[in-house]
Amino acid sequence: MGRFDGRVAVITGAARGIGFGTATRFAEEGASVAIVDLDGGAASEAAAKLSVADGAKAIGVGADVSDAASVDAAIERVVSELGGIHILVNNAGITRDNLLFKMTEDDWDLVMGVHLKGAFLMSKAAQKHFVEQKYGKIVNISSISALGNRGQANYSAAKMGVQGLTRTLGIELGPFGINTNAVAPGFIATEMTDATAARLKLDVDEFRRLNAEANPVRRVGFPEDIAAAVCFLASDEASYITGQTLYVDGGISLGT
Ligand code: NAP
Numbered sequence: 129m130g131r132f133d134g135r136v137a138v139i140t141g142a143a144r145g146i147g148f149g150t151a152t153r154f155a156e157e158g159a160s161v162a163i164v165d166l167d168g169g170a171a172s173e174a175a176a177k178l179s180v181a182d183g184a185k186a187i188g189v190g191a192d193v194s195d196a197a198s199v200d201a202a203i204e205r206v207v208s209e210l211g212g213i214h215i216l217v218n219n220a221g222i223t224r225d226n227l228l229f230k231m232t233e234d235d236w237d238l239v240m241g242v243h244l245k246g247a248f249l250m251s252k253a254a255q256k257h258f259v260e261q262k263y264g265k266i267v268n269i270s271s272i273s274a275l276g277n278r279g280q281a282n283y284s285a286a287k288m289g290v291q292g293l294t295r296t297l298g299i300e301l302g303p304f305g306i307n308t309n310a311v312a313p314g315f316i317a318t319e320m321t322d323a324t325a326a327r328l329k330l331d332v333d334e335f336r337r338l339n340a341e342a343n344p345v346r347r348v349g350f351p352e353d354i355a356a357a358v359c360f361l362a363s364d365e366a367s368y369i370t371g372q373t374l375y376v377d378g379g380i381s382l383g384t
Pocket of ligand 1: 140141142143144145146147164165166167191192193194218219220221222242269270271272312313314315316317318319320321
């Protein structure tokens with residue numbers, strides 16, 4: 129018996145990284161899984177790698193979470209192919225880092241569009257089904273950068289915005305049997321942080337080592353660390369928790 133037997137989980141940006149790690153965990157625990165990602169081919173390839181429980185399915189769905197029509201079509205496809213929707217993880221993300229004086233309006237709009245508008249659009253499309261069935265779980269992926277991070281005015285604002293959205297949906301949707309929470313990861317070893325290493329002209333292993341050294345638990349995080357927290361918040365064990373943001377960062381946001 130898995131915690132998510134009979135459930136359908138939709139995870140955005142799940143063709144790789146934290147999203148794929150989370151999709152893997154949901155599948156292991158019995159859920160049918162929809163991997164939503166910009167590139168439909170990559171989403172289907174990732175879905176094919178999941179080992180699902182008997183009677184469960186995994187599909188890949190190409191969609192841009194910042195586009196309302198694309199989001200609505202994705203949710204409808206999930207409902208028709210997987211028979212419903214019970215869990216939504218808003219994980220899709222991009223970075224366009226720069227100091228304020230060099231940050232373009234496009235860099236601002238792109239990042240806000242994917243993280244904040246994307247979470248809004250996906251949650252709005254999913255809540256119709258959640259409210260009807262009086263059951264739903266939304267887990268948004270924020271970041272320790274929400275607390276402020278040099279060179280990330282756009283990303284930091286979007287990720288703190290995600291926390292505000294989470295609190296508000298907790299209040300609005302709670303009466304309908306829907307829990308909304310967020311996970312704020314610290315440094316997680318994925319292509320996103322590898323790209324940051326490249327931008328800083330650092331070797332990937334060296335960048336990870338430096339981040340591990342500076343962290344209270346002396347290691348970097350992995351997608352599995354975030355998947356464990358997301359799955360807990362999406363489970364019925366967490367049904368009295370809503371509107372919260374859980375920092376999963378080895379303690380780095382505590383300061384030293
Ligand atoms: P990642 O490896 O870069 O994966 C992000 C995925 O999102 C990619 O597959 C990407 O597709 C997809 N995506 C981008 N824009 C999209 C859109 N408009 N619609 C649908 N999918 C889209 O990133 P990650 O490190 O796993 O990060 C996942 C989440 O955790 C993000 O929200 C990130 O901000 C957050 N986070 C990460 C860290 C970290 O240290 N890694 C820390 C804190 C928070 P393409 O490749 O086609 O662009």
